[in-house]
Amino acid sequence: MTRTTDVEAPGNAVVATGLTRDYGGGAGVYDADLRVARGTVFGLVGPNGAGKTTLISLLCGVRRPDRGTVSVRAERVALCPDVPDFEPWLTASEVVSFGARLRGQRVTREQVERALERVGLSGSAHRRNRSFSRGMRQRLGLAAALVCDPDLIVLDEPVSGLDPQGRADLLNLVSDMRGERTVLFSSHLLDDVQRVCDEVAVLKAGRVVYQGSVGVLVDRHVRPSWHLWTRGRAHELAPLFNRHDWVTHAAPVDPDCLHLEAVSVEAGEYGMPRVLAEAGAGLVGMSAHEADLESAFVSLTREAR
Numbered sequence: 001m002t003r004t005t006d007v008e009a010p011g012n013a014v015v016a017t018g019l020t021r022d023y024g025g026g027a028g029v030y031d032a033d034l035r036v037a038r039g040t041v042f043g044l045v046g047p048n049g050a051g052k053t054t055l056i057s058l059l060c061g062v063r064r065p066d067r068g069t070v071s072v073r074a075e076r077v078a079l080c081p082d083v084p085d086f087e088p089w090l091t092a093s094e095v096v097s098f099g100a101r102l103r104g105q106r107v108t109r110e111q112v113e114r115a116l117e118r119v120g121l122s123g124s125a126h127r128r129n130r131s132f133s134r135g136m137r138q139r140l141g142l143a144a145a146l147v148c149d150p151d152l153i154v155l156d157e158p159v160s161g162l163d164p165q166g167r168a169d170l171l172n173l174v175s176d177m178r179g180e181r182t183v184l185f186s187s188h189l190l191d192d193v194q195r196v197c198d199e200v201a202v203l204k205a206g207r208v209v210y211q212g213s214v215g216v217l218v219d220r221h222v223r224p225s226w227h228l229w230t231r232g233r234a235h236e237l238a239p240l241f242n243r244h245d246w247v248t249h250a251a252p253v254d255p256d257c258l259h260l261e262a263v264s265v266e267a268g269e270y271g272m273p274r275v276l277a278e279a280g281a282g283l284v285g286m287s288a289h290e291a292d293l294e295s296a297f298v299s300l301t302r303e304a305r
């Protein structure tokens with residue numbers, strides 16, 4: 001494995017090529033190519049066991065790959081594990097300052113206070129972390145990372161233990177780092193990824209099945225879909241719709257409601273009234289489904305099977 005300060009393109013903070021770690025029995029990460037542009041927020045998403053933690057640890061040099069290379073252009077890299085573990089008797093400010101000292105960096109009391117303030121832990125600065133909740137421990141891990149002013153910060157499932165307000169606060173914090181630091185974070189909470197990430201990589205069974213913007217992922221992998229409400233005609237209408245090649249999928253949800261997917265929004269909007277008119281079916285109501293990352297993810301991981 002090579003870890004150098006040179007990466008192929010000057011704008012990239014991380015470049016991985018053909019990265020492979022095979023645990024055996026089909027578990028691991030295989031032939032992962034990844035490019036993370038500097039100053040961006042990059043999301044690594046995938047179902048449980050897809051290989052997110054393995055890939056992160058390969059990128060940070062915590063694990064060695066069987067094959068492949070990683071190049072990192074960053075002077076200070078911080079890695080926050082999903083559940084940080086600190087000596088329970090240390091106070092929050094001791095965790096932050098000792099952590100920096102262990103990395104050979106001297107930090108002032110003001111820097112420690114600022115880091116704790118950024119993650120909303122000022123009020124608990126002098127409490128031993130033994131009594132901290134999982135969410136507080138995650139925020140403390142982030143403060144310990146931020147105090148060293150990393151230019152690349154890697155967060156493994158940073159919001160998994162947080163309540164909705166804590167999640168929103170942490171995501172705002174991540175969003176504010178854009179431009180100033182490169183942030184790479186893994187999550188299975190797609191709403192969060194969609195909210196803050198410039199680019200995503202989707203991992204499925206150890207392989208990167210997509211890398212690019214969330215917008216393109218959604219455009220490419222979500223078929224436009226609608227629910228059509230008719231009075232008791234859904235079962236009869238489904239095969240009539242399925243006969244048309246602009247329809248990719250039509251199925252009744254219940255006797256009054258039909259789920260319809262089409263090749264394009266335009267095809268659906270022109271085709272639906274025609275089929276309904278030919279069948280002499282009245283339309284009681286209809287709703288278009290929002291194209292979001294969740295539907296794209298389901299469609300992409302279904303296709304990649």
Ligand SMILES: Nc1ncnc2c1ncn2[C@@H]1O[C@H](COP(=O)(O)OP(=O)(O)OP(=O)(O)O)[C@@H](O)[C@H]1O
Pocket residue numbers: 023027028046047048049050051052053054055188
């Ligand atoms: N040290 C190891 N030895 C053998 N198998 C491992 C090891 N670490 C992870 N695995 C397996 O490799 C696969 C990927 O695990 P990994 O923890 O990287 O996935 P993940 O996407 O982070 O999962 P989760 O979302 O559940 O945390 C899983 O099948 C896991 O059981």
